[in-house]
Amino acid sequence: MYSRGMADTTIKITEEIRDRLRTLADERGTSTRSLVERLIADIPTEAEAAERTARALAYVRANLCPDLSDDDVQRAQRWRADIAAGRVGARR
Structure with missing residues (x-):
């Protein structure tokens, strides 16, 4: 017996x-x-991720680093992407 609000799907x-x-x-x-x-519920949508990022940046600017610029954020995002892609941080 299924609970209310449950939907069947096939993949x-x-x-x-x-x-x-x-x-x-x-x-x-x-x-x-x-x-x-559980796995799917834990993956944020793009809108949820953007909101989370905006809240985090607002907190950092309000409490830790008021002069954090958008350029600083973009550089950090590129650096993180490079690390994830193995372009930095690994021995060659």
Whole structure:
């Protein structure tokens, strides 16, 4: 029996990913459905991420670094992207 507000959906995934989902759910003592719900609920939408970023920048400017510029933020974002892409921070 389904609860109110629950919707059925079907997605096509590889058997490998299906098995991985089952393993991850089993390891956490939960169902595949609950695991997927939790994982997806934790990923912010672009609008949510933008709002979170705006709140964080407002806090930093109000409490830590009033002269933090948009250029500083853009440089930090590029630096983070470079780290994530392995362009900096790794031994070559």
